[in-house]
Amino acid sequence: MRAETQAVVDSIRESMALLRRHLDWDQALKRLEELNALAEDPELWNDPDKAQGLMRERAALSGQIERGEGLQQRLDDALTLIELGEAESDEASIQEAEADLAKLKAEADKAEIESLLSGEADSNDAYLEVNAGAGGTEAQDWAEMLLRMYARWAEQHGYKIEWIEESAGEEAGLKSATIRILGHNAYGWLKSETGVHRLVRISPFDSQSRRHTSFASTWVYPVIDDSIEVALEDKDLRIDTYRASGAGGQHVNRTDSAVRITHLPTGIVVQCQNDRSQHKNKATAMGMLKARIYEHELKKREAEAQATEDAKTDIGWGHQIRSYVLHPYQMVKDLRTGVEKTNSKSVLDGDIDDYLEAALAAKLGGLEAGEAADA
Structure with a gap:
């Protein structure tokens, strides 16, 4: 041979x-x-x-x-x-x-x-939140583009999508949105996507066609079932109702049925507006809150809480996980794994498998190094 x-x-x-x-x-x-x-x-x-x-x-x-x-x-x-x-x-x-x-x-x-998708919650469905960073309409448009990228990825892999919450931008795009991605290993594949995403492009909202840099953050956490107990005390919760503020259509409604729940000890906030029933929205939001708290504990056990919190609290320079450059050249580069692609349009249309696999491969490399050290 x-x-x-x-x-x-x-x-x-x-x-x-x-x-x-x-x-x-x-x-x-x-x-x-x-x-x-x-x-x-x-x-x-x-x-x-x-x-x-x-x-x-x-x-x-x-x-x-x-x-x-x-x-x-x-x-x-x-x-x-x-x-x-x-x-x-x-x-x-x-x-x-x-x-x-x-x-x-x-x-x-x-x-x-x-084979690394064998963690405690890897096989579960996933909640994915997108939040626009500072920068008004430009950042809000980027948040909508980012959400579309993940939705396209999910559809290409046979996952279903449930719309949970949407807060529309003043002129275009989204201030924030939450979707549920349903399918085997949805969380396992997407869990490394939590962080800040940076976009560089010629702004379509700038009359002088200047180049702008925008930021948006993603937050991924697993959907948990009733077999996982997460204790919540009423005194730790603040529940607010409000009128849905999305762009309209099938995803939102115009009654005061939207629900926002704040977990006071951790500062975690979830919201739901996908149903006309306030009761159903509250139940969905409570489930999301339990999932967020559960995911928070998972991260602590994996010794990743600090990095995750850093990414969550500052949507701007120094915290990004990936850069998407549309001008003066085309490139999407992951700043953690070094993976880069020059077909930005394809990436924004959901072609992100290389980035997801590289993140898992990096984890595999760490495990193998640990096994070698133990030996």
């Missing part, structure tokens, strides 16, 4: 070994057996919420195991083809197998990264 081909095979095997280790392969097989047995219980659907959660877990785990087994089978097939090609001096078969190995390596690398 050629040296470069052996290097590819070694890389694939290393990725698969890490995939199995992160998944805890033997335990995963045992858990899948348990889930399969529970799925056959005729009384399972007496509790629909519990049943749906179990079936989601089963489908996700089954998919991971099938993926690992599929990678192994394809590796074995390619190695067999190379062995036969070398024995028969069949260069065409060898080249075909090497092409298969190149594709397999890319898939194994991605599977290794996705």
Whole structure:
């Protein structure tokens, strides 16, 4: 076998070994057996919420195991083809197998990264908030562009979107908005997107066509279910009602049914205006508040709270995670991972997978370094 081909095979095997280790392969097989047995219980659907959660877990785990087994089978097939090609001096078969190995390596690398989506809340739906920074209409227009980018990304990956809250800008754009992204691993993929985003462009709102720099922040936190207890005391809450202030249409209404809840000890504020019923909006906002507090505790346990709070409190220079430059050149650069792309339009249309994968890969690198140090 050629040296470069052996290097590819070694890389694939290393990725698969890490995939199995992160998944805890033997335990995963045992858990899948348990889930399969529970799925056959005729009384399972007496509790629909519990049943749906179990079936989601089963489908996700089954998919991971099938993926690992599929990678192994394809590796074995390619190695067999190379062995036969070398024995028969069949260069065409060898080249075909090497092409298969190149594709397999890319898939194994991605599977290794996705194996990190096994955190406590990674598989959950996600709330995503966007807030305009200082700068009036320019920043508010940027906030709307940013929200559109995430909405397009979600749609391209088969996720559903629920509109929770919108506060329209005075002339254009958004002061703030919150959406819920529904789908497996929505939070796991998006959790690294919390931070400040910087835009440089020729302003469409400047009569002199000058270049402007604008900021908007994103805040991502997981949707939690009723099985996770988050204690909230009435004395710690301030609940306000107000009239929806969005641009109109299907997402907002014109009655005083919008609800804002402030958690006084932490300063966390959530709001909901997607329903005409004040009662339903209050219930949704309470769920969001519990999710925010839960996410806050997760960050503390992961020793990331300080960096997250820094990003949250100052929407401006020194806190940005990504820069989007539309003039005088085209470039979108992630300031944490160094990933950059020159097709800004594609990125703003939702092509952000490279940034999401790089953030997970950076975490994987940290884990591997930690494992090496422990060894």
